[in-house]
Each structure stands twice: as C-alpha cells, then as structure tokens.
Amino acid sequence: MTSTHPAVELDGLTKSFGALTAVDGLSLRVRPGEVVAFLGPNGAGKTTTIDMLLGLARPDAGTVRILGGTPDDAVAHGRVAAVLQTGGLLKDLTVGETVEMSSHFYRHTRPVAEVLERAGIADIAGRVVGRCSGGQQQRLRFALALLPDPDLMVLDEPTTGMDVEGRRDFWQALRRDARAGRTVIFATHYLDEADAYADRIVLVRQGRIVADGTTAEIKNLAAGRTVRATLPGADQAALAALPGVDAVEVRGDSVLVRTGDSDALARHLLTRTAARDVEITSRNLEDAFLALTTAQTGA
Amino acid sequence: MTTVSATTTRTVEPDRRLPALGGFCLGVLRIELRRVLRNRRTLAFTLIMPGVFFLIFGLPQGGQSLGNGRPVTAYVMISLAVYAAMVATTSVGGAVATERALGWSRQLRLTPLRPIAYVATKLATAMTLGLLAVVVEFLVGAAAGVRVPAYVWLLSGLAAWVGSLVFAAFGLFVGYLVPAENVMQIIGPMLAVLAMFGGLFVPVEVLPDVLQQVAKFTPVYGVGVLARAPLTGDGVSVAGVANMVCWALVFGIGAARLFRRDTARV
Missing domain, CATH: 3.40.50.300 (P-loop containing nucleotide triphosphate hydrolases)
Structure with missing residues (x-):
C-alpha cells in the first residue's frame, strides 16, 4: 500500500x-x-x-x-x-x-x-x-x-x-x-x-x-469512573495533572473528576486536600454507549 | 489489530483496469444459459409446450394445403415457432424484474459491470434461448413430416428469431416496470392474447372484421406475417415491417428509459 x-x-x-x-x-x-x-x-x-x-x-x-x-x-x-x-x-x-x-x-x-x-x-x-x-x-x-x-x-x-x-x-x-x-x-x-x-x-x-x-x-472513555467531592476552591490544574485523570469539572463547591484511576485520585483527595463527601461512580461500556447514542430528552 | 492476525501480505498490486466490454463476456452468458435451462417452467413454456401444440393442433391438418400448394402444417409450425421464440425472449427479459426484486441489481452496482453490459447479457441470453426455441419447434415439425424448401426453413426461422428481439425488449420493458418475482405470471396470459391477435394460433383472417383491423396494430402481427412470408409467398409486406420496427422502437425506448430511471441514484 x-x-x-x-x-x-x-x-x-x-x-x-x-x-x-x-x-x-x-x-x-x-x-x-x-x-x-x-x-x-x-x-x-x-x-x-x-x-x-x-x-x-x-x-x-x-x-x-x-x-x-x-x-x-x-x-x-x-x-x-x-x-x-x-x-x-x-x-x-x-x-x-x-x-x-x-x-x-x-x-x-x-x-x-x-x-x-x-x-x-x-x-x-x-x-x-x-x-x-x-x-x-x-x-x-x-x-x-x-x-x-x-x-x-x-x-x-x-x-x-x-x-x-x-x-x-x-x-x-x-x-x-x-x-x-x-x-x-x-x-x-x-x-x-x-x-x-x-x-x-x-x-x-x-x-x-x-x-x-x-x-x-x-x-477508557466508557470504563473510567467519575469521582465527585465537595472541595471549595479546588485547584483544577493540579487535579488535572494527576495520573489517569481525563477531565476535571468544577461546579460551585463540588468537583467532578473523570479518571481511569479512581483509587489514586480518592487517596489524593482524602490525604492531600480538604475534600469531603467523596463519591465514586463507575460507568461501563454499555452505559457509555447508551449515554452517547441515546437521544437526549427535551433536547 | 491485536485480535486479527495478518495471514497474507499482498506483494503485487492487482490488475485494476476496467473489465473489457464493460464486463460482458461469454463466461457470464454460459452461466446465464445454464440457469435458464435449469428452470423447468421456462423449459415447459418455451421448448415443450409449443411442440405439443403443434402435435395437437397442427398434425390433424396434415394433407391440407395453402393456396400455393404448401402444407398447412408448415404454416402452423412457423406460427408456433414465432410463439415459442417470443415466450422465450420475453421470459429472459422479464427476469430482470426478479433480479431487481431480489436486490441482485444492487449487488451488481458494487462491481465494475456496466449496466449496459448487463442488459446486453440479458439480450444475448434471450436471443440464444429464442433461437433454441425456434430450432426445437422446427425439429418437432420436421420429425412429424413437415416438408418445405430449404430457403423457407432458413428465412422463416431467421424471421421468427430476429423478430423475437421485439419481445426481448418487451420483457426488459416489463421487467424494469414491475419489480416482482413472479413477473411471468403477469406476462404469460398477455403473450397468449397478443399471439392470438398476431395470428399465431389461428389465422387472423378467421377473426371478426373489426378484430382483424385491430390485430394489424398489435405487436405480434408484424413478426408473424414476416415469418410466414417465405412460406406463403406473399412477399415482405411494408405493413409487417412497419409493425415490427414500430413495436421494437416502442419497447426498446421504453425499456431504455425505465433502465435509466432504475440505475439513477436516489
């Protein structure tokens, strides 16, 4: 070729x-x-x-x-x-x-x-x-x-x-x-x-x-997890630089991080920052597929 | 490609030139003919039935003569040869409907085969089967004792065969008009009516006068007159030739237009 x-x-x-x-x-x-x-x-x-x-x-x-x-x-x-x-x-x-x-x-x-x-x-x-x-x-x-x-x-x-x-x-x-x-x-x-x-x-x-x-x-997009925590004044750039982190979103006092390594991120949040109420949710391939390919209601 | 193991690696780029004659070739024609000859229905209607008709309707008139002294059985035989050839060519042309219904024509559009080469293959197949139909009918006639000069066999056979081109076009026309798998069930009865008007089952002269006038403008009439001309000695009539040419144009142009519509992109 x-x-x-x-x-x-x-x-x-x-x-x-x-x-x-x-x-x-x-x-x-x-x-x-x-x-x-x-x-x-x-x-x-x-x-x-x-x-x-x-x-x-x-x-x-x-x-x-x-x-x-x-x-x-x-x-x-x-x-x-x-x-x-x-x-x-x-x-x-x-x-x-x-x-x-x-x-x-x-x-x-x-x-x-x-x-x-x-x-x-x-x-x-x-x-x-x-x-x-x-x-x-x-x-x-x-x-x-x-x-x-x-x-x-x-x-x-x-x-x-x-x-x-x-x-x-x-x-x-x-x-x-x-x-x-x-x-x-x-x-x-x-x-x-x-x-x-x-x-x-x-x-x-x-x-x-x-x-x-x-x-x-x-x-990865699908299998990654979302970690959510309450962290006022989160350092977005520092979080984004952590290994495995794909995306960081700050919503008021909350921070949502999509990552391939949720354990490392949770450890970091709990030991190095003032984060509390840490929640870890997973999405599988099926979920991602559905989320990405299903019509959004009201859109 | 971790899950896919490459088993072969192409070292030479394949010959990517376009196929000769747009993909029209004898290899395809051979398979098409084999296919047609495997179809019991086609065989029954084109090769067997016309021969049986001759034995039933022609033979009892043995010994009777036309005005010029030629046997009536030859008149019946030539008429039925025209009928056999027209059924043969129509059925091959009409098969386009089946192939469209099955989605084969869509499959063909993914190959280099030119649509016009496809139609040419259908025409060639139709005309080959048409020739076979004429020969079989003549063999049945000859075996049953029909005796006419060699030039009558030749010219009448040729006219019956060439004339069936009109019906190859007719078959294609209907084939591109209706996408149905059983198109011959629609066309079959139509052909029988047309053959009747064309004087293939009984001479047109025995029809009521009004129908005789109408008959002259129907598609089988011209072919019938021309195919029997060598036998009856009537000569090549202008009306017969005009009839055949006109219908060939009508069906040919009609088929071409529908064919273009069929191959257009949506």
Whole structure:
C-alpha cells in the first residue's frame, strides 16, 4: 500500500428523507489499514452513510472520497467491495456459480476456489443459493467482496440475523482473511463485535458522530469512573495533572473528576486536600454507549 | 489489530483496469444459459409446450394445403415457432424484474459491470434461448413430416428469431416496470392474447372484421406475417415491417428509459 490518500474521506455528508435527516453533516477520515467499527443503534444513519460511501445514494450535501477518487471509480476498479445487509443474491444459482459469474465482472480477481475457501464455503460450492442458510449466504456475499482483493472492505451489519455460531463463523472468516494494509469499515450495533474486531470505534447517533477514538480510548472513555467531592476552591490544574485523570469539572463547591484511576485520585483527595463527601461512580461500556447514542430528552 | 492476525501480505498490486466490454463476456452468458435451462417452467413454456401444440393442433391438418400448394402444417409450425421464440425472449427479459426484486441489481452496482453490459447479457441470453426455441419447434415439425424448401426453413426461422428481439425488449420493458418475482405470471396470459391477435394460433383472417383491423396494430402481427412470408409467398409486406420496427422502437425506448430511471441514484 503505497497510496498516500486516506482510505476514506467523508466531508459534511448530509442526507434527508423527507422531514427525517438521516445523516447530518458527518465528517470522517479513515487511514489505510485501519479497521473501523461504525457503532450505533438502529436508525443512527449507518446504512445511509454506507450507501453514500459506496455511491449507491447521492448525498444532499458534502463529499465522499475513496482512496483519493470517487466511489464510482473505486467500484469500477475493484478498490472497494462491500457486504450489504440484505438481498443481492440469485436464488437459482449455486454458490460456486455466483462467485464464478461475479469474477467475470472484473478484469482480474483472486481465484474462485481461493475465495470460496477463505470465506469458508468451499464445501457448499455446489449448493443452490436458495437452500443456503442466512449465515452461509452472508459468507457468500463476503466471498464476492473478496474477489477483487479490495483495498477497502465495507460491511453493513454483516452478522444481523445470524445465530451465535453463524456470527462466530463469519468473524472467523473475516479474521482469517485479514491481511496487512486492507482497510475495513463495518457497521454494527453489537458492542462486543466493535470491541473484538476494530482498531477504532466511531459512535454515531442521529446521523452525527458522537465519539471517535481507538478501541482503547473508547473503552477508557466508557470504563473510567467519575469521582465527585465537595472541595471549595479546588485547584483544577493540579487535579488535572494527576495520573489517569481525563477531565476535571468544577461546579460551585463540588468537583467532578473523570479518571481511569479512581483509587489514586480518592487517596489524593482524602490525604492531600480538604475534600469531603467523596463519591465514586463507575460507568461501563454499555452505559457509555447508551449515554452517547441515546437521544437526549427535551433536547 | 491485536485480535486479527495478518495471514497474507499482498506483494503485487492487482490488475485494476476496467473489465473489457464493460464486463460482458461469454463466461457470464454460459452461466446465464445454464440457469435458464435449469428452470423447468421456462423449459415447459418455451421448448415443450409449443411442440405439443403443434402435435395437437397442427398434425390433424396434415394433407391440407395453402393456396400455393404448401402444407398447412408448415404454416402452423412457423406460427408456433414465432410463439415459442417470443415466450422465450420475453421470459429472459422479464427476469430482470426478479433480479431487481431480489436486490441482485444492487449487488451488481458494487462491481465494475456496466449496466449496459448487463442488459446486453440479458439480450444475448434471450436471443440464444429464442433461437433454441425456434430450432426445437422446427425439429418437432420436421420429425412429424413437415416438408418445405430449404430457403423457407432458413428465412422463416431467421424471421421468427430476429423478430423475437421485439419481445426481448418487451420483457426488459416489463421487467424494469414491475419489480416482482413472479413477473411471468403477469406476462404469460398477455403473450397468449397478443399471439392470438398476431395470428399465431389461428389465422387472423378467421377473426371478426373489426378484430382483424385491430390485430394489424398489435405487436405480434408484424413478426408473424414476416415469418410466414417465405412460406406463403406473399412477399415482405411494408405493413409487417412497419409493425415490427414500430413495436421494437416502442419497447426498446421504453425499456431504455425505465433502465435509466432504475440505475439513477436516489
């Protein structure tokens, strides 16, 4: 991968359907080789964003660049491939015929047998698509996406509707295939999938990005604790300089500190300052996800 | 990527050039044909039923002659060959509706395949099946004793086949009009009515006078007249050619417009 362009550049992307604003000024830059989870509840605008990213839908405003070019160019040259949520397969073809037929749409592809093997469906190549399970059909879509050996792979909720075993098989297939340099963007509303497979998590709510960071950062943001104490005249800068402290907020006589090391902070407050009424509350990933992705009432 | 192990590293950039002919190729055509020939319904309506019709309605007229002395059975056989070809090409064109309903056309938009190459593949598949339908009908006729000069076999067959292009366009037109998986259940009865007006089941001349006048403007009429011309010796009629060209344009332009609407971004 010698390309100096970002794998994906979304700038001010906006798309409305009637009165509903599905995507609202969304901007995102993804570097080559990143594995990004697009995490958000249903209706957050993930699928609409992906449709615009792939050139399947036209943004009302904003621009999309894939590997420095337009989505159409990227598709035409096999630089991007996608696994979409539903549909898209001919029921009366066999698994093998579907892959073979699709391979003819490109100038050059990975060998059909190799792609079937990597997607974990070599053993059902002769099966008619209409008789395949949902999970098998999804792995077939994945096989089709592998054909052009794309630089960017986009997956829209690839495991929706699969049982636990199907989900595990699918991610194993994706994991087996992973090679250095390929950029992967996947939309999901499963926290554990984002956690397990992404380098970076982008949290979306109501068509906007509400948090964006490495998986560790997002987890930290989520897993950190909030320490609250009554401390008149708190030295905000001194507190912020303590190890593990992410944010310090002073509200009148109270101080709220978000930290990854609540023990050290509490010890400091109780031994080095006049703080009293110390309260420590924790937030887990689920809480953070909900807090960040749920619509605020009255907003 | 701590949980993901890189198993392969690409050393050579893949060939990213656009596919030749927009992705139209014989490999796809071969799979499409295999697919069509696996469909029992298609086989029954395009390859078996017209042959059976000939045996039921054509053979009993054995020994009777047209005005120019040619056998009536040949007249029936050529008419049914036109019918077989039009059902064949319409069903392939109409299959676009199924593929749109299934979301396959959306999947195709994520590949370098040009939409026009997709349509070309459908047309080529339709015309191949149409040719097969004509040949099968003629084989049934020949086996049952139909004897006409070689040029009649050739020219009538050619006219029936080329004329079925009108119905490939018709199939595409309907296919882009209605997104339904069972589009042939709608088109099938329509084709039967059109075939009746086109004189494929009974000569147009036996219809009431008003219907005869109407029939001349229906889409099958031109193809029927032209396909039987080598047999009847009527010559190539201007009305027949005009009918065929006009309907080819109507369905072709209609299909093209709907196709453009279908491939436009939302």
